[in-house]
Amino acid sequence: MTVMKMGPAAIEQFLRAEFPQAFSGDDIRIESADGRTCVLRQRYSDRMLRPGGTVSGPTLMSLADFAMYVVLLSAIGPVGLAVTTNLNINFLRKGAPGQDLRAEARLLKLGKRLAVGEVTLLSGDSDEAIAHVTATYSIPNT
Amino acid sequence: MTVMKMGPAAIEQFLRAEFPQAFSGDDIRIESADGRTCVLRQRYSDRMLRPGGTVSGPTLMSLADFAMYVVLLSAIGPVGLAVTTNLNINFLRKGAPGQDLRAEARLLKLGKRLAVGEVTLLSGDSDEAIAHVTATYSIPNT
Amino acid sequence: MTVMKMGPAAIEQFLRAEFPQAFSGDDIRIESADGRTCVLRQRYSDRMLRPGGTVSGPTLMSLADFAMYVVLLSAIGPVGLAVTTNLNINFLRKGAPGQDLRAEARLLKLGKRLAVGEVTLLSGDSDEAIAHVTATYSIPNT
Amino acid sequence: MTVMKMGPAAIEQFLRAEFPQAFSGDDIRIESADGRTCVLRQRYSDRMLRPGGTVSGPTLMSLADFAMYVVLLSAIGPVGLAVTTNLNINFLRKGAPGQDLRAEARLLKLGKRLAVGEVTLLSGDSDEAIAHVTATYSIPNT
Numbered sequence: 001m002t003v004m005k006m007g008p009a010a011i012e013q014f015l016r017a018e019f020p021q022a023f024s025g026d027d028i029r030i031e032s033a034d035g036r037t038c039v040l041r042q043r044y045s046d047r048m049l050r051p052g053g054t055v056s057g058p059t060l061m062s063l064a065d066f067a068m069y070v071v072l073l074s075a076i077g078p079v080g081l082a083v084t085t086n087l088n089i090n091f092l093r094k095g096a097p098g099q100d101l102r103a104e105a106r107l108l109k110l111g112k113r114l115a116v117g118e119v120t121l122l123s124g125d126s127d128e129a130i131a132h133v134t135a136t137y138s139i140p141n142t
Numbered sequence: 143m144t145v146m147k148m149g150p151a152a153i154e155q156f157l158r159a160e161f162p163q164a165f166s167g168d169d170i171r172i173e174s175a176d177g178r179t180c181v182l183r184q185r186y187s188d189r190m191l192r193p194g195g196t197v198s199g200p201t202l203m204s205l206a207d208f209a210m211y212v213v214l215l216s217a218i219g220p221v222g223l224a225v226t227t228n229l230n231i232n233f234l235r236k237g238a239p240g241q242d243l244r245a246e247a248r249l250l251k252l253g254k255r256l257a258v259g260e261v262t263l264l265s266g267d268s269d270e271a272i273a274h275v276t277a278t279y280s281i282p283n284t
Numbered sequence: 285m286t287v288m289k290m291g292p293a294a295i296e297q298f299l300r301a302e303f304p305q306a307f308s309g310d311d312i313r314i315e316s317a318d319g320r321t322c323v324l325r326q327r328y329s330d331r332m333l334r335p336g337g338t339v340s341g342p343t344l345m346s347l348a349d350f351a352m353y354v355v356l357l358s359a360i361g362p363v364g365l366a367v368t369t370n371l372n373i374n375f376l377r378k379g380a381p382g383q384d385l386r387a388e389a390r391l392l393k394l395g396k397r398l399a400v401g402e403v404t405l406l407s408g409d410s411d412e413a414i415a416h417v418t419a420t421y422s423i424p425n426t
Numbered sequence: 427m428t429v430m431k432m433g434p435a436a437i438e439q440f441l442r443a444e445f446p447q448a449f450s451g452d453d454i455r456i457e458s459a460d461g462r463t464c465v466l467r468q469r470y471s472d473r474m475l476r477p478g479g480t481v482s483g484p485t486l487m488s489l490a491d492f493a494m495y496v497v498l499l500s501a502i503g504p505v506g507l508a509v510t511t512n513l514n515i516n517f518l519r520k521g522a523p524g525q526d527l528r529a530e531a532r533l534l535k536l537g538k539r540l541a542v543g544e545v546t547l548l549s550g551d552s553d554e555a556i557a558h559v560t561a562t563y564s565i566p567n568t
Contacts, residue, residue, distance in 0.1 A: 019335040051303040057368055058346040065341055084341055085540060086512050086562060088230045088372040090258050090276055092251040108274050109234040113539055114511060114564065116232045118260070118274065132250050132260065134232055134276060136512060136562075138540065161477040193445040199510055200488040207483055226483055227398060228370050228420060230514040255397060256369060256422065278370060278420075280398065372514045374542050374560055376535040392558050393518040400516050402544070402558065416534050416544065418516055418560060 004035030005077035014078050033074035040067050042101040055095030064119040064133035067103035072115050086136040092129050099124030146177035147219035156220045175216035182209050184243040197237030206261040206275035209245035214257050228278040241266030288319030289361035298362050317358035324351050326385040339379030348403040348417035351387035356399050370420040383408030430461030431503035440504050459500035466493050468527040481521030490545040490559035493529035498541050512562040525550030
């Protein structure tokens with residue numbers, strides 16, 4: 001059974017308080033978070049693009065890593081710093097310029113010490129993934 | 143749109159003819175394959191276990207790699223040898239001894255040169271994944 | 285035998301001309317590039333840090349991806365856009381604030397269609413890696 | 427500073443006692459193990475091959491996973507079961523039939539809870555890697 005410890009509003013409040021530089025909340029919105037999955041939307045900005053006009057790898061990796069953190073917060077609540085230990089990304093298609101990004105994250109395992117999840121990254125309203133990520137977080141002792 | 147080039151029966155026939163040593167078809171059954179996904183079931187055998195009684199990593203990696211090949215065949219038909227170029231596996235839970243293994247594969251991308259997919263590995267009838275794999279195949283020029 | 289197609293100066297000139305936004309050359313210096321390996325140094329900036337004062341994951345992923353591109357250019361010359369298809373990163377230790385980053389890249393394979401390499405990321409003058417990356421690039425037909 | 431807890435002879439003795447089915451010691455020899463690196467050699471067998479005559483992926487994944495376990499034992503001694511949590515493999519070149527395999531493992535990080543390492547897999551006496559692996563082990567509390 002999945003228990004949700006924090007919902008979107010509580011997570012946004014936590015992130016604004018703890019990480020004001022990183023999460024102004026203006027460009028990334030948490031659309032849902034339920035202790036097992038979350039959906040984020042990142043507003044399009046020219047800064048996302050790399051030369052050639054496609055969405056840059058670091059933009060996608062950042063968003064995926066952040067989505068994993070959000071789904072983890074929704075599952076375990078505002079515990080101390082969890083850190084990413086492994087991230088594997090497959091780049092699948094070019095993201096279209098001018099389109100928002102969406103990240104759909106899902107926990108594959110929530111253990112005492114490690115959480116593993118996958119994140120599908122999408123462009124605009126397309127349902128074809130532009131990248132797919134699996135990531136592992138190490139959860140500090142509490 | 144997904145076009146299926148080979149269904150389960152055609153794939154099994156192809157594998158028996160081309161790889162008789164590897165695919166006797168007695169222990170692994172292709173339950174479905176539709177050009178985008180496939181489901182395999184591997185009959186339990188003591189040889190799957192590693193010391194300690196859990197399903198061994200190589201057993202899971204082999205089954206996942208094979209499932210990727212099956213879904214690829216279902217999508218592109220019996221073309222020459224596709225080869226795995228990358229495989230990433232996260233081990234999530236212990237597989238139970240005595241239980242069959244199931245592999246659910248899904249193509250994330252089917253390009254001209256590369257195919258990327260993910261495989262969820264399950265034990266018995268549980269719906270909790272025991273491992274999760276992403277893999278890339280290189281498709282030969284045809 | 286390794287043949288070097290471009291050295292550090294030629295690569296920097298190419299990058300400034302082709303990707304002026306991305307490579308101003310002020311913060312990242314190519315210390316060496318010989319067709320098989322390269323070494324980059326990225327000058328410390330507060331923008332590298334994430335909350336908590338450690339070097340952010342995206343900073344490390346960006347630098348590693350860029351180092352792979354540089355070693356590839358040194359091996360194959362200024363061909364059209366190579367794209368990253370897979371990147372796997374293990375985060376090992378915290379990078380120290382105030383320290384430059386170094387990236388040591390090495391080609392593991394240079395094929396006609398795919399190049400695979402590994403990148404060790406280091407902080408300051410320490411020889412203990414803070415992260416380790418393997419990445420695959422797809423090389424366009426020429 | 428690296429401290430070696432077990433050398434090759436002690437590790438082989440431990441493996442024979444604990445995992446007699448898995449490590450008969452006839453086909454795999456531990457050539458060195460020093461708490462930070464190890465070298466294994468696996469004697470050639472036709473069972474290593476997949477159809478087409480190249481070394482199979484599962485053979486390489488098994489050997490790499492085992493090499494990581496050996497280097498970990500050499501570093502931390504005969505503690506309880508460490509388990510692989512993530513393994514990422516890049517297949518680089520075909521291994522030649524008839525040739526022994528070599529695995530050169532190196533710890534990238536030895537933490538209290540996680541150990542990360544890389545393994546280079548080679549065929550015969552060639553110094554060109556046929557595959558490259560990074561893997562993470564979870565170390566049980568002691």
